[in-house]
Amino acid sequence: MEYSPPPFFNRGPPTVVRLLLCFLLSAALLISDARYKYLDNIRQVVAILVYPLQRLAGTPGEILDRMGEFFVTEATLRTQNARLNEQNLQNSATLQKYNALQAENAHLRELLSMRQRFPENTIAAEVLYAGRDPFTRKIIIDQGEQRGIKAGQPVIDQIGIIGQVTRVYPWLAEVTLLTDPEQLVPVQNLRNGLRAVLGGTGNDGQLELKFIPLNADFQTNDELVTSGIDGVYPPGLPVASISNVERNAAYLFARITCKPLAGVASYGQVLVLNWQSKSPPPPAEEENPVPSKKQKGGG
Numbered sequence: 001m002e003y004s005p006p007p008f009f010n011r012g013p014p015t016v017v018r019l020l021l022c023f024l025l026s027a028a029l030l031i032s033d034a035r036y037k038y039l040d041n042i043r044q045v046v047a048i049l050v051y052p053l054q055r056l057a058g059t060p061g062e063i064l065d066r067m068g069e070f071f072v073t074e075a076t077l078r079t080q081n082a083r084l085n086e087q088n089l090q091n092s093a094t095l096q097k098y099n100a101l102q103a104e105n106a107h108l109r110e111l112l113s114m115r116q117r118f119p120e121n122t123i124a125a126e127v128l129y130a131g132r133d134p135f136t137r138k139i140i141i142d143q144g145e146q147r148g149i150k151a152g153q154p155v156i157d158q159i160g161i162i163g164q165v166t167r168v169y170p171w172l173a174e175v176t177l178l179t180d181p182e183q184l185v186p187v188q189n190l191r192n193g194l195r196a197v198l199g200g201t202g203n204d205g206q207l208e209l210k211f212i213p214l215n216a217d218f219q220t221n222d223e224l225v226t227s228g229i230d231g232v233y234p235p236g237l238p239v240a241s242i243s244n245v246e247r248n249a250a251y252l253f254a255r256i257t258c259k260p261l262a263g264v265a266s267y268g269q270v271l272v273l274n275w276q277s278k279s280p281p282p283p284a285e286e287e288n289p290v291p292s293k294k295q296k297g298g299g
Contacts, residue, residue: 121274123274124270125141126141127139127142127267127268135202136182137179137202137204139177140175143272149165154273154275155272156237157267160261161233162264163178163180164176175270178264179202179205179265181202183200184210186198186230188235189217191222196210196218197210198210204264204265207258207260208257214251221242222242225238225239234273239260242256244257
């Protein structure tokens with residue numbers, strides 16, 4: 001009995017027949033779907049079944065795109081943040097300069113109004129720096145002997161007295177402030193006219209009335225002005241206000257502390273007054289020459 005091996009490939013209809021059948025089936029499906037809409041439900045079901053696969057297939061690309069956007073956005077935000085910070089610093093510096101210029105302009109206007117109160121010559125000066133000695137209260141201004149500044153001239157700001165010139169150089173001058181321990185100013189109480197001597201304590205914000213009796217009528221918040229009796233400071237300029245009064249029977253004098261009204265430790269511009277006291281000069285001594293021997297002897 002003869003045995004033949006099975007064919008290696010099962011042979012069916014020819015390829016042309018298969019192609020023709022597929023073509024006819026496709027045409028029938030197209031015509032039925034286009035005319036009668038038979039495949040809409042099937043299409044919906046297939047779309048629902050395939051959608052998870054589509055999302056899963058597109059996930060790696062979306063992840064890559066989002067990662068790229070994240071890094072690009074982060075770099076962009078860092079750049080914008082750095083630029084905005086730099087611009088903010090520039091705007092802050094400009095605003096600070098504007099505020100400083102505005103404050104200086106207001107100060108100069110007030111100083112100009114103070115200058116117009118004096119018919120005498122006044123010299124505008126700018127404060128360069130403070131004195132190097134920590135035990136004194138002095139400042140250096142940018143005007144000196146070439147502008148006619150002399151030792152002893154009072155120095156004011158837009159509020160009142162801040163000190164007097166104590167040393168003059170060709171292009172600079174040294175001003176001793178009211179708060180210097182060795183500085184004394186004759187003052188007068190505006191409320192009752194009492195006179196006193198105001199001295200510095202070495203503290204920029206504190207002055208002290210010297211040798212005031214316990215029963216003297218000085219009260220807190222009294223305003224003190226220059227009396228003008230020393231011939232150095234013009235009368236009536238604001239100097240200080242009384243901040244504290246202590247009376248202790250164990251001491252001979254009251255302890256009265258004051259707060260300077262003028263900007264002793266502030267502001268950059270001041271006025272130097274070329275002021276001279278209007279008090280009459282002391283009477284001159286009558287000349288009484290000693291007679292010579294010839295005059296004594298009558299010849």
